């Protein structure tokens with residue numbers, strides 16, 4: 001049975017708890033860093049989401065926070081169901097240059113994004129759509145993890161495929 005067709009391992013297995021502990025260990029210092037950063041004011045006020053940057057004191061950080069906010073607003077305008085999922089499962093969007101694309105930390109509902117990993121030869125609009133789709137991908141990881149379904153072991157490929165499908169769906173709908 002291929003990894004994409006095998007059923008998900010449900011229930012809080014040992015792999016789930018290993019992932020949870022890893023998430024807590026990594027999430028705690030990340031939370032400390034993000035709470036010391038100033039969140040994007042409009043996103044925090046209207047959606048309750050903290051968009052923060054490792055470089056929040058620099059102009060680059062502010063421009064990147066604004067890009068994320070524009071992507072979230074575009075998603076809200078066209079895909080309210082996906083937006084509700086993002087708001088429910090992501091409390092902090094952390095612009096972190098040390099991750100490859102995106103990552104999700106269950107403890108603290110933190111989504112890490114590295115905008116430097118986006119394709120360089122795309123337009124400003126394409127960048128915004130790609131960010132919106134990436135947020136949906138990471139929020140979908142949150143749905144599984146908060147239902148107690150591990151994203152490790154044999155579940156990994158299957159869940160990644162489901163997250164990729166949601167991401168592609170948003171890319172196509174917003175294009």
Ligand SMILES: [Zn+2]
Pocket residue numbers: 137141160163
């Ligand atoms: Zn993923």
